[in-house]
Amino acid sequence: MLGTPRCEDRSLAKNIALYLAGLLATASALPGCFESSVTSNHRGTVQATTFELPKSTSTMWTTSGERPQSKPTTAEVIQKVDELMAAPPTRSSNAATSDQVAADSTYLRRISLILRGSIPDGAEARAFVTDPTPNKDAIKVDEMLGSAEFADYFSRRLTEVLLGMEDAPLVRRSALKLWIEESIKSNQPWNQIVRELVNARHPRSWYGPTNFLLRWSSSPGLMASASSRIFLGIQVDCAECHDDPSSQWTQDDFRSFSAYFAGTTRQKFRLKRMGVFDNDGLGFGLRDDPNLALAFDSRSNQTAVVNRAATRTEPWQPIQPRFLFSGPAPAPKPLAPFPSSSLRETLLEKLLSVGDDQMARAFVNRLFEMVFGKGLVDPVDAFSPENPPSHPELLNRLAEDFLHSGFDYRRTLRILANSRAARSSTLFTKWTDTESNSSRQLDVHQLYQSILQATQTLHCPDDSHLPPEGRQAYDRLRTVMSVWNIHGIDETSRPRAVLEVLPPEMVKKIEAEGYDLPVGLTDPARLDPREIDRLDFQGKIRRTGPSRQARDRTQSHLQQLLFVMNGRFLNQRIQAATLENSIPSGARPKNSTCDHPPRTIDAVLKKGSTPDRVEALFFATLSRPPSKTEMKIASRRIHSGKDPRSAMEDLFWSLLNSQEFLFVH
Amino acid sequence: MATGNKKDFCSNTHGGWSRRTFLSGTLGGLLGLFLEPRLSVSAGSLNQKLAPQKRSIIILWMAGGPSHIDTFDPKTDSSVGGIFGRIPTSIPGTFFSDRLPQTAAIANRLTIIRSLSHHETNHFRARYFVNTGYEREASILHPTLGTVTSKMLGDEQHAIPSHVSILDPGLGPGFLGDRYAPLYIANPDDSIPDVRPAEKINDRRFQSRLALVQELEKRSPIPAVRDRENIFKQLRQRTVSLMRSPDLRTFDLTEEPEQLRDDYGRNPFGQGCLLARRLVEAGIRCVEVTSKGWDTHDDNFTKNEENLNIFDPALASLVLDLETRNELESTLVVAVGEFGRTPEINKDREGRDHHPHAFSAVLAGGGLPGGLVLGATDEMGSRVVKDPITIPDLTATLCLRLGIDPSFAHKTKTGRLVRITSEGTPIPILSQG
Known part of the structure; x- marks a missing residue:
């Protein structure tokens, strides 16, 4: 039914394929390229190595015939996935690709970016590296999947999938x-x-x-x-x-x-x-x-x-x-x-x-893309006999598990994040190869969040343009919105109904202050200083690279790079507060957490020795300690300057503008 | 310095109509034949007809949809004409709105198309159609003509990207990918945003910061980061080259005579047109300048009075300036919006609403003879009654004038071959010479 395999097009993630390719059951197939044949399709039939979207009925289960009676544990699935991923590549001259486990720091940064949309905090990175707990990886993955950051990042990505990137x-x-964020939080x-x-x-x-x-x-x-x-x-x-x-x-x-x-x-x-x-x-x-x-x-x-x-x-x-x-x-x-x-x-x-099988396949494929940068079917929304998955059995297995778990995406992400492939040091190192390069740039959310994280300005957006009452108005509206989202209140009875479900102190407040917001503000995101800051950042990144398709690239156009290198956004965040650029206190909203913790650069400058300072900046930006050579280069640089502050700022800038910071690896 | 960035930046591989590119076009066509019968390519016959010349294009995008009746297709004899009068132009027997006196005087350099139409009444979908030559589908984003032009004709020797979009970022490169996205200039009086090092960072300090990154990367424990030739490094190299480039002078409008700047109009659109001319002169292949305010649902005449006060001198000055400098032949200028506006003036708001069933476009330069008026609308300006021209026809015509084969097919990520325009045929009378 399908034509000859188009190997040149099917070379999936050159980066992943080398490692994963061996799982293909057809011994003759090249990595990421396999034969297909006509398949019979009704629920429960057995077939190996073939893939076709079922036209008449709906099954995809190609490996094991009957659906398993009992749900396998996560560990069992991880083991199976590892097996599927770790079989030696067939017929590949690159078979020498060894399976080296990534350093703890690399793994932490990687899964943090994937699951939380941000690099880890410098202190977290430091603690993780020295943590002796044997299964700390799995514990960390679970912690991340339960975090508010996961719900936030995942809901942003899903919203983009559902609505597209274009202005609508x-x-x-x-x-x-x-709504998605709340749905994720409530499992x-x-x-x-x-x-x-x-x-x-x-x-x-x-x-x-x-x-x-x-x-x-x-x-x-x-x-x-x-x-x-x-x-x-x-x-x-x-x-x-x-x-x-x-x-x-x-x-x-x-x-x-x-x-x-x-x-x-x-x-x-x-x-x-x-x-x-x-x-x-x-x-x-x-x-x-x-x-x-x-x-x-x-x-x-x-x-x-x-x-x-x-x-x-x-x-x-x-x-x-x-x-x-x-x-x-x-x-x-x-x-x-x-x-x-x-x-x-x-x-x-x-x-x-009828469609649940395919729905499961489509979604685990998206999850796979979130973790590995490229779907097993790529592009993720182009399943077709002409565009078969690079690793059909793996896709089947993941989809099967997803379906049987009752569409539990946390479980699938847990499996993928704990897989040996996700820990491999070699898996992600191909990202500088031509095209696959772009797939592992930080996306716009990761870049935004990571710069805030690295500079410790997370709670301190540039909100000088926001009226002081904006913050409170936003909080109020957000609460009402949440209620609205959960209960779906009819707007004709809205004010009364909203008041009924709100806590009494909130009702008192609203009655006293009224609902009125500045005219024209119909989107609550526009009231949140953090969101305004983020939207501004996204606008600057996107307007110059708006292919607006599957992913949002941040480093594919020179204007984006200009913005990162020279723009106010990054530069004002790396300057020490002593350099007269702290946010005027009058412009800060009340109850602001801007004072805690101190910005990275200020905290670093309080440290006494140069090695301590350099190490702190490396942890804050690259989530790892510097190598000896790097320490030497950085120290020499710091000592050559007259002013330690500007030398530290220069190092900070250099780390934030390094390829290592700007990519997932 | 990175030299191996050919495949990455404004590739010139498919530009023009050289023998080689003609062959590759045909190859694409054969492939297309194989995959999809409808993609059989007929480039050969076109190629023989027109001695191709690569040109640049300046697109004056009239955002919101300008009233054709209040601009290039006046209907003063009818009830729908409104309060604007009409004036004779330098094309005998052809009239423009009397709010376009300067453009009327140079009309003999222009080609007026009065018979465009389509069915999209939504701004975005209509804009998408006019910009790309395709109706919006959910599964594919087509590149705009500007992106196609810069990809096919762009010259990578320039520090400035080959596609510049002034006053609006434009619809984007679609499936061609971000690297073909235009450089966006929000304010023509400023240079490229952030092209200078950040505040308080002088050039020396910037250089030393950059040197520090490079030194650290050279000794990085990660092999891929050590690689000096990867795409990211090439991008950074180009970015830094742009920061240092003497071509940045192009953005300095103060080099122009005060009088000329006045002629264009001291407003963002006028100065944007002047910048467009300077960019084209510097070898940039596509410049888009957006003129806003044409969505006149309310107060149509007050607003259009203002719009035309800005638009008229800018367009006329641009055409004359290019002509004076002998660049009109090699530069195609086109002014168009997403649709026209209703002949009827809505009573309560004194406005005109969306009307895709008949509207106008204006072309100049690009080797066109000028003085032509194509097509006509009925006496109300409501429907096209003569020589209808479709949007894909317009796309094909513009391509042809730029020296681009309109049937050339680009490949999407899934391997689908998509022609620059699938249905359009170049307007015959504009396909000569």
Whole structure:
């Protein structure tokens, strides 16, 4: 069914493949490149080494036949994953790649960036290196997965996946981000999150999950392609304009899938001025109109959303909603009466039953990409027979475990982060090779957070442009938003209902101070000085490199590098406070934690000896002690200058602008 | 100094119409034939017709969608004309809005297209279509014409990237990748943001900081960091070269005569156009300058009065300036927005709303003869009634004038071959010479 393997294209992560390649069961296959053959597809069949998206029914389980009866432990899965990853590469001249365990400091920095979106604190790095506990790695991974930073970083990444990187004025990114963050904190599994995204229980954009479909709501086709791409990893929309020979999907598949969204439209709300929300008097949301259907116009050869009644007359042929894995299209017939449950409800049922295998595969593939920088299927949203996974058995095994664990992404990340591959020193060292280079640059969140972490300015954003009351207003609004997110309160009863669920002291405060916020501030993120600072940073990084696709690169355009090297953002954070650039205290919000801890540079300058200072800066930036040579170079530099402060600043700048700091390795 | 960055920066491998590039285009085409029948390439015939010349392009992007009726397609005889009058231009029998006196005087250097149309009423989707030549799909982001131009024609010898976007960062490089993203200039009176070392850091201190990084990296315990030729090092090398480059003078508008700066208009757009001319002169292949404020749902005439006061002298000065300097032939100028605006003036707000069913674009230079008016709208300016021209046609035409094969196919990450434009055919009358 598939053509000859295209090895030159399939060389997956050159970096990962060398190490992982051996798992391929077909002995003749080259790393990252394997043969496929026709597969039978019904739930439970056995097949090795082949991969195809099932067209008629839904199974992917290719290794073990029956699904296991009891859930394997994490340790068992890790062992299996290690086996799959560690088999010696077949037929590769690079087989000499040895499996050296990375230094503790390297491992800590790596998983911290991957799981928390930031380098570790200098003190944490120091403590970890000297910690004698034998299973400290596993303990650290668990600690990270339970941290607020994980929920924050993971929700930012997921929000970008769901909404894309482009500006989308209709949606409230922060509402979705907050909702996901709360879902992660409360351990909501992925399928539950998807349930709410596809069929949000509240239609307004203030309710986080609504924003997903709202973002793509300009046509049923767009909603369909976004859903299949994001949840199933399938780009079905190539079939939009023609039957794409490189894809197994037909125009008919695409249209029928789109028909699930026929009644879903965007709705504009004009509101009475109600206080906290919608100060601009405008809001957007979704509406399901049971009278609408998707139909095909045989004259113009186009689809359109029409009134259901119209589909009984020429030239319209109604399009029956049909899920992607549901076999060949039935003959056209008049649409059944509108089902009592909404179309999206029906879709959801299909997605979570018929489509759950593929949903699991697609998501573990994304998780794999988060950890290793590249998906087993790459790009992550392009599963197709033409683009098979580099390591099908591994993907299957991970997906199987994910599915059986009830879509527990923490478990999958735990497995990946504890795998031997994640600890290997050789695994990440290929990142300077041409293309794979860019995949391991810090993403925009990692870079932002890591600079704040390294300079210890985490709690101290440049907020001089924010009115002092902004901070309080934000806290208030954020609380209300959380309530709103959790309970999905109807906005007509909002003020009263909100007051009912808030703690009494908050109610008292709101009654005293009112809901009013500065006009035009419809997005609470714009009230948070930390978020403003972050948005400003993201804007500067992104506006010059906005490919806005799967990842957000931070070092691929010279203007980005100019910003990091010469911009105020980094430079003001590395200057010692004694150099008259501390934030004026009047501009700080009350209760600010800006005074603790001291900025790195100030703390370092308090240390007496040069070696202590150098070591502190190395831990703060590179999460490791300097080598002897590095110590010599740095010390010489510090002693050659007249002014120890500026010498330390120069060293700090140099470390922050080093390739080692700017990359995940 | 890094020398091995050919594949990384504004690659010139596919530029122009040399024999080699023609062959590679055909090769792409054959591959396309294999994968997808629709991609059969007909570049050969085009190649023979037009002796290709590589040119630069200046795109004046009229963001928000300018009213065609209030600019290049006046309808003063009709009820929809509004309060603006019309004036004769240097093309006999052709009229512009009377708010475009300077442009009217140089109209014989321009090509006026009055018959553009499409179906997108949403700003973003319409802009995407006009900028890339493709309607927005969910699974692919197409590169803008500016990105394509800089990729195919750019010259890596320049310290300044070959695509500069002034007053708006633009839609981006799409699947071509970040390295083709434009350099963004937010304020034409300033140089490139952060191109100088940070405050209080003099050049000497910057150099010593840089030397320290390099020394540390050279002795790094991590082998990959020691590698001096990797992509990151090349990028840093280019960045530092830019910081030191004498080409940065290009951004110094004070080198221009005061009178000329006045002529362009002492406002961001006017000065942006002047900067565009300087950049093109310095060898930059694509400069986009964004003019804002055309989304006139309210107070259409007050706003357009202001807009045109800025736009008219800037466009006219740019064309004349290029002509005076003998650079008009080698520079294609195009002014267009995402759509036109309704003939009807909404009563309550005195504004015009989005109208993609008929709108105008203006071209100058690039070897075009000038003095041509293509297409026409009905008496209300509501629909195209003569020689309709599609957005892909416009894209194909611009490519052709730039010396780029519009049927050239770029490869996406998944291996999909995507032509610069899939449906457009160059407007025949603009394809000669």
